[in-house]
Amino acid sequence: MTSHPRFRFAPSPTGFFHVGGARTALMNWALARRLEGTFVLRIEDTDEARNQPEWIQGIIDALAWIGIDESDPHFEGPHFQSANAEAHVAAAHRLFESGAAYYCDLTGQEVQDRAKELGITGYDGYSRDRGLEAGPGRVLRFRVPEGRTIVQDLVRGDVDFDNGTIEDFVLLRGNGAPMFLLANVVDDLEMAISHVVRAEEHLPNTPKQQMLWDALGHAPPVWAHVPVLVNEQRKKLSKRRDKVALEQYRDDGILADAMVNYLMTLGWTPPGAEEAGSEIVTWGQIEADFALEDVNLSPAFFDVKKLTAFNKQYIKNMDPAEYLAAASAQLPPGWDRESFAAIAPHIQERLERLTDVPGAVDFLFWPQGDDSDPIDYDEASWTKATDPEWSGPLLSDVIDAYDALASWDHESLKAAIEEVMVRFEVKLGKAQTLPRVAVTGRTVGPPLFESFEVLGRDETLRRLRAALGRLGS
Helix, strand or coil, rough: CCCCCCECCCCCCCCCEEEEHHHHHHHHHHHHHHHCCCCEECCCCCCCCCCCCHHHHHHHHHHHHHCCCCCCEEEEEEHHHHHHHHHHHHHHHHHHCCCCCEECCCCCHHHHHHHHHCCCCCCCCCCCCCCCCCCCEEEEECCCCCCEEEEECCCCEEEEEEEHHHCCCEEEECCCCCCCHHHHHHHHHHCCCCCCEEEEEHHHHHHHHHHHHHHHHCCCEEEEEEEECCCCCCCCCCCCCCCCEHHHHCCCCCCHHHHHHHHHCCCCCCHHHHHHHCCCCCCCHHHCCHHHCCCCCCCEEECCHHHHHHHHHHHCCCCCCHHHHHHHHCCCCCCHHHHHHHHHHHHHCCCCCCCHHHHHHHHCCCCCCCCCCCCCCCHHHHHHCCCCCCHHHHHHHHHHHHHHCCCCCHHHHHHHHHHHHHHHCCCHHHHHHHHHHHHHCCCCCHHHHHHHHCCCCHCCCCCHHHHHHHHHC
C-alpha cells in the first residue's frame, strides 16, 4: 500500500445515479479519507450516443448529497475519459510495437463464421502470425499470453483465471477508436491509481486489465471486488425492474445520513453492531472501521423496508431545529408554518420519510369556518369508529365537555374524554377513535389531544358537531 493511496470512482453519465454506484463510491471515499489518500472522480464519457451533460451534473450532485464533496481536500476531479483519447491510442501503438498486440482484418461476421466452422466460441487467433499492419477496418487485438493469470483481490483472495479461456480481445476498433478496457487501464496508469474498488460484475474483465498493466510495464493496482446488490428475488438490481436511482430516494424523503449508513452495511457489518443490536453508526465510525478484508462475499440484499427503518431512526434523532426546517420544507405553499411548528415535535418519532409530513398534518389545513366547509372523512375509518348504540350520545357528551372547558390544552382535553369514557363504559381507544375521525377524518395521525390543541377550540368543536350531524343523518 502506497503512502498516499489513490482510489478512483469512474461512473458513466448515462442515467440516474445507481444506489450500487453510490455504495462503491462511499467505500472508496471512506478508505481515501482514513488513509490520507485521494478519491479521484473520473467521468467515463466516451459513449457519445448515451452520454448527456445533465447526467454529469447529476453524478456530482448525488455524490455531494451523500457527503462526497468537491471541496474536501481528499477529492480530485472530475476528470473526463474523453480528454485522454490520444493517450489511449498511443498506448495501443506501444503494445503493437512491442509485439503484445497485432492487427486483424476479420469482420465481426467473419469471426462468427470461423467460430461456427471450427466449433468454438469467439475469436480463434486467426491473424496472430499474419504480420498485418494498421489499415482501414482493421482492429488491433491484444495477444493473450499462455498460462494463467492470478488476480489478488482484497475481498475475494486469489482468483485464478485460465488464459486459454480468454480470447485475444480488441484494443482499437476498425475506425481506430480505443475500447473501454484499454482506456480504463491507461487512465488508471496516468492518474497513478493505486486501488481499484468496484462491484464484482467487473471481475471477469480484471485478468484482461491486469495483462494490459503488465504489458505496459507496470504493476497492477490493488484489486477489490465487492458484492453486487440484489432485490427480494435475489436478482441483481436493475433499473428496468427495481427502484435504483439515488435521486429518487432523496426526493422520496430519505435522509442522506440514513442512506449512507444503510449502504455501508450492505456486505459489511460495523464492528460491535451485533453486540449493540443496531447497525446505526456515525460516518466517523464507518470511516474509522471500514476494511475491504471484512466485506462479505455474498450478494447484498437492498431491503427498502430496512432502509426505511434506518430513515425513521435518523428522523427521530434529528436536532429539533434541523428537523423543523427539513419537515417544514415539505409543506405545500400556503400552509401555516406556525401551526405546523406546534404539531411538528409530536410527529417526529412517527415519520418514516420526510415526505410523510403533509399527509400526517393535512387535517390542520382543511378549510375552516362555517358548517358548510367540507370534512374529508375516510369512509373505512368512519365505519370503524362508529357504533349505532353509543357513538351519537358519546360524541354529544364530548362536545358538551369540551365546550365547557376553561383551558384548551391537551391535558384538559384528554381528562375530559376520560370522564366521558367512564360513563359509557367504553375503552379509551374506542372513545378516542370517534373524535379523532370526526376531527381528522381518519383513525391514525399525530397525538390526538395535541392535535386538538393546535387546531383550536372553535374548529375542533365545529368538526365534532358536523360529525354528530352526520351520525344523525
